[in-house]
Amino acid sequence: MEIRSIAGAVTAVVAAATTLTMPAMSAGAQPSCPHATVSTLSAATTPGLDWSENVGTDRHGALWVSRLSRNVVERVDENGHVTASVAVDSPGAVRAARDNLVYADFGDSTTNLPPGSHGGGVVRFDPDRPTSGPHVVVSGLGMANGLSFDSAGNLYVADTSTGVVRIRPDGSVDTQWSAQARIPGLDGLAITGDSVYATQIFSPTGRILRIPIATPARPRVVADLGSGGVPPLPDDMTVGPDGVLYLATGTGRLVQVDPATGQVCTLLSGEPMTSVAIDPHHPGTLILGTESGDLLRARVEQ
Numbered sequence: 582m583e584i585r586s587i588a589g590a591v592t593a594v595v596a597a598a599t600t601l602t603m604p605a606m607s608a609g610a611q612p613s614c615p616h617a618t619v620s621t622l623s624a625a626t627t628p629g630l631d632w633s634e635n636v637g638t639d640r641h642g643a644l645w646v647s648r649l650s651r652n653v654v655e656r657v658d659e660n661g662h663v664t665a666s667v668a669v670d671s672p673g674a675v676r677a678a679r680d681n682l683v684y685a686d687f688g689d690s691t692t693n694l695p696p697g698s699h700g701g702g703v704v705r706f707d708p709d710r711p712t713s714g715p716h717v718v719v720s721g722l723g724m725a726n727g728l729s730f731d732s733a734g735n736l737y738v739a740d741t742s743t744g745v746v747r748i749r750p751d752g753s754v755d756t757q758w759s760a761q762a763r764i765p766g767l768d769g770l771a772i773t774g775d776s777v778y779a780t781q782i783f784s785p786t787g788r789i790l791r792i793p794i795a796t797p798a799r800p801r802v803v804a805d806l807g808s809g810g811v812p813p814l815p816d817d818m819t820v821g822p823d824g825v826l827y828l829a830t831g832t833g834r835l836v837q838v839d840p841a842t843g844q845v846c847t848l849l850s851g852e853p854m855t856s857v858a859i860d861p862h863h864p865g866t867l868i869l870g871t872e873s874g875d876l877l878r879a880r881v882e883q
Contacts, residue, residue, distance in 0.1 A: 613883070614837070614844075614846035614847070614848070615837065615846065615848060615881050615882055615883045616848055616849070616881075616882060617835055617848040617849040617867070617879040617880060617881050617882065618879070618880045618882065619849055619851060619869075619877050619878065619879045619880075620877065620878050620880075621661075621875060621876070621877055621878075622657075622661050622868065622876040622877060622878050623657060623661030623662075623875065623876040624661075624875055625871075625873050625874030625875050626874070627874070628873040628874055628875075629650070629872070629873060629874065630650050630651065630874070631648060631650070631651070631873070631874025632648065632649045632650050632855070632872055632873070632874055633646050633647065633648065633649075633855060633856070633870035633871055633872075633874050633875070633876060634647040634648070634649035634672060634673060634689060634855055634856065634870065635647040635672070635673055635674045635675050635817055635855065635856045635870055636675070636856045636857070636858040636868050636869070636870045636876070637674070637675040637676045637677065637683070637858050638677060638858055638859070638861055639656075639677045639681075639683050639708040640677055640681050640708070641708070642861035642862055643656055643657075643658070643664075643708065644656065644657045644658075644858070644868060644876075645657075645675045645683060645685075645708070646675075646870065646876065647669070647672035647673060647674070647675050647685060647689075647870075648672070648874070649671060649672060649673075649689060652668060652669065652670050652671060652672070653666050653667065653668055653669065653672070654666065654667045654669050654672050654675055654683075654685050656708070656711065657876065659862065661876065665708075665711040665712075666711065667685075667706050667711050667714065667715055668714070668715070669685050669687050669704060669715055670687045670688060671687060671688055671689045671690040672685050672686060672687060672689060673685070673686030673687070673688075673689030673725055673726045673727070673728065674686050674726065674727050674728035674729075674739075674769075674770070674817060674856075675728075676728050676729060676730065677708075678705070678730055678734070678736075679730070679734060681707075681708075682705045682706065682707055682708070683705065683706055683707075683708050684703055684704070684705045684718065684728060684736065685703070685704055685705075685706075685715070685728075686701065686702070686703055686725035686726060686727075686728050686738060687701060687702055687703070687704055687725060688700040688701030688702060688722065688723075688724065688725050689701065689724060689725055689726050690724065691724070693722075693723050693724040693725075693742060694723065694724045694741060694742050695723075695742065696723070696742055696743065697723075697742075698723040698724065698742055699720075699721045699722070699723065700723075701720075701721075701722040701723050701724055701725035701740065702717060702718070702719050702720035702721065702722050702725055703717075703718040703719050703722075703725060703728065703736065703738060703748070704716060704717050704718060705718050718736070718748070718752050719738075719748050719752055719754060722738060722740050722746060723740045723741065723742030723743055724740060724741040724742045725738050725739075725740055726738075726739045726740070726741045726767070726768050726769075727739030727767065727768055727769045727770035727779065727780075727817060728770060729770040729771055729772040729777070730772065731772050731777075731794060733750075734750040735747055735748065735749060735750065735755070736748040736749075736750075737770055737772065737777055738770075739767040739768055739769065739770045739779060740767070741765070741766060741767055741768060741782070742765065743763055743765065744759070744762045744763035744764045744765065744767060745759065745762035745764070745767060745770070745777060745779065745792060745797070746759045746762075747759050747762075758797055761796075761797040761798035762777075762792055762797040762798070762800075764779070764781070764790070764792075764800065765783075766781050766782060766783040766784065767779045767780065767781060767782075767790075768780045768781070768782040768815065768816055768817065769782075769815065769816055769817035769818045769828065769829075769856070770817075770818075771818050771819055771820045771826060772794075772820075773820045773824060773840075775793060775794050775795060776791050776792065776793055776794065776840075777791070777792040777793075777794060777797075778790065778791055778792075778803065778818065778820075778826055778840065779792060780815035780816065780817070780818060780828060781815070782814055782815060782816060782831070783812070784805075784812065784815075785812050786805035786806065786807055786808050786812075786813070787805060787806030787807050787812060787813025787814065787815045787830065788802060788804075788805050788806075788815075789802070789803040789804045789805070789806070789815065789826070789828070789838055790802060790803060791803045791840065803826075803838060803840050803843055804838050804843045804844075804845050805845075806828075806830065806834075806836060806838075806845055811832060812832075813830050813831075813832055813834065813836075814830050814831030814832050815828050815829075815830050815831075815836070816828070816829045816830060816831055816854065816855045816856060817829055817855060817856035817857060817870075818857055819857045819858055819859055819867075821859065822859070824840070824841075825837055825838065825839050825840070826838040826839075826840060827848075827857045827867055828857065829854035829855055829856050829857050829869060829870065830853075830854060831853050831854070831855070831872070832853065833850055833851050833852055833853050833854060834847050834849070834850055834854070835847070835848045835849035835850075835851075835854060835857070835867070835869065835879055836848065837881075848879065848881060849879055851877075852871050852872070852873055852875065853871060853872040853873075854869050854870065854871050854872070854877075855870040855871060855872060856869070856870035857869055857870075860878065863878070863880075865880060865881050865882070866878055866879065866880050866881070867879045867881065
């Protein structure tokens with residue numbers, strides 16, 4: 582998310598917004614951390630302008646990339662070549678749903694960050710017919726950033742200006758649930774089981790939260806990525822097959838977080854990253870989006 586210039590102004594708001602409980606950490610020995618080796622899937626043509634805000638895959642395993650500054654979501658093949666594109670205004674997260682369509686946030690722009698903004702929302706499109714264009718699912722949100730689905734088909738959007746918004750399968754906003762998850766400064770979302778996991782990009786410690794779906798007014802802290810110094814800037818994330826979270830940070834770290842223990846492992850350090858997706862074609866491999874626009878592959882190894 583390209584919003585570092587206003588991070589300081591929002592940090593104080595985030596810090597004071599919610600009183601959260603830290604998880605109890607076990608006193609036993611922590612498991613060893615894995616590491617990752619990286620290779621380039623596709624190099625940016627114009628670094629910065631090609632900013633890859635988010636990455637996701639469709640039902641066929643094809644990769645879709647949100648190009649924030651270019652206002653387009655692109656399909657990229659195994660060789661890094663663009664094979665299709667869909668026009669989306671300031672696209673954020675891009676995710677496949679059980680209806681076989683691809684959903685993408687729009688309005689992921691700092692102009693929609695102030696409270697009361699209504700320029701964001703979600704569109705969907707058929708990955709098999711990208712030329713048919715996107716169709717609006719919901720509009721009137723603020724800075725629509727992260728996106729994820731639960732097992733019942735509800736759609737959750739990280740609106741960085743207000744908090745998590747839950748959208749029912751029929752496209753209506755669950756205002757009662759959403760009102761209980763008003764946590765400013767959220768960015769990435771990932772859902773597993775009965776929990777929504779969210780990153781607080783403006784948090785000085787790089788905070789990761791767990792929001793219970795049944796009781797959204799009772800979030801808990803899963804982990805902090807750092808303390809003091811430069812804020813870690815946790816951006817988007819995904820859940821691995823092993824149930825752990827994989828996060829990209831604006832300070833150039835690929836991080837693994839065990840939500841059960843709170844253990845934080847840095848798998849890779851490099852250029853500023855924006856997003857992570859599981860590579861369906863290469864077990865144990867992640868696809869990373871970056872601020873430069875490069876698309877990377879990261880092989881996770883013990």
